[in-house]
Amino acid sequence: MAQIDRAVQVLNHDGLVVYPTETVYGLGADALSDEAIRSVYDSKHRPFSEPISIAVADVETLAVVARLNPLAEEFVDRFLPGPFTVLVEARPILPSQLHCGTGLVGVRIPSHPIAAELLARFDAPVTATSANTHGAPEPATVNDVHCYRDFTIDAGRLPGIPSTVVDLVNRTITRPGAGIEDAVAFFQNR
Numbered sequence: 001m002a003q004i005d006r007a008v009q010v011l012n013h014d015g016l017v018v019y020p021t022e023t024v025y026g027l028g029a030d031a032l033s034d035e036a037i038r039s040v041y042d043s044k045h046r047p048f049s050e051p052i053s054i055a056v057a058d059v060e061t062l063a064v065v066a067r068l069n070p071l072a073e074e075f076v077d078r079f080l081p082g083p084f085t086v087l088v089e090a091r092p093i094l095p096s097q098l099h100c101g102t103g104l105v106g107v108r109i110p111s112h113p114i115a116a117e118l119l120a121r122f123d124a125p126v127t128a129t130s131a132n133t134h135g136a137p138e139p140a141t142v143n144d145v146h147c148y149r150d151f152t153i154d155a156g157r158l159p160g161i162p163s164t165v166v167d168l169v170n171r172t173i174t175r176p177g178a179g180i181e182d183a184v185a186f187f188q189n190r
Helices: 002-012 034-044 059-065 070-079 113-122 180-188
Strands: 017-020 025-028 084-090 104-108 164-167 172-175
Touching: 002 017, 002 113, 017 113, 025 034, 059 070, 059 104, 070 084, 070 180, 164 180, 172 180
Parallel strands: 084 164
Antiparallel strands: 017 025, 084 104, 164 172
């Protein structure tokens, strides 16, 4: 797919890519590049004190960037790929500006086929924050994206409901969103 080839080129040069997920459009940058991460903060007008989540292609890559406790392993095996961002313990490979010194990083494994292909082809973590300016609604279409980017992959209208954020270290749901019923049921059974 030519769009994915172009998006990978942009990511390889610390650029910003808007890409579809199964929830909303994300703003992607090389999550291992300090310069690219700073560009995400600047583009979104996001305070540097607020962490930025990342997306990875698979569970193997997740294990490279984060430590999973038994509860996290069970949740990941059951629900990812899918509409969840899991807060887990960051490994030192990740720049600290992603987690703002908390030691926890939000990680997604998107199930959208374009996002999955992009992550597999880039073969490194990509930022997974929504492609909106700080405080604005999450973008369901590329016309809803008002932050700077170098390239956009348009996949039409997305559901527009952000991922559910599940803190698997402290056993809490920090943001309800897509898949919330499954997350609640998971914790009720523990």
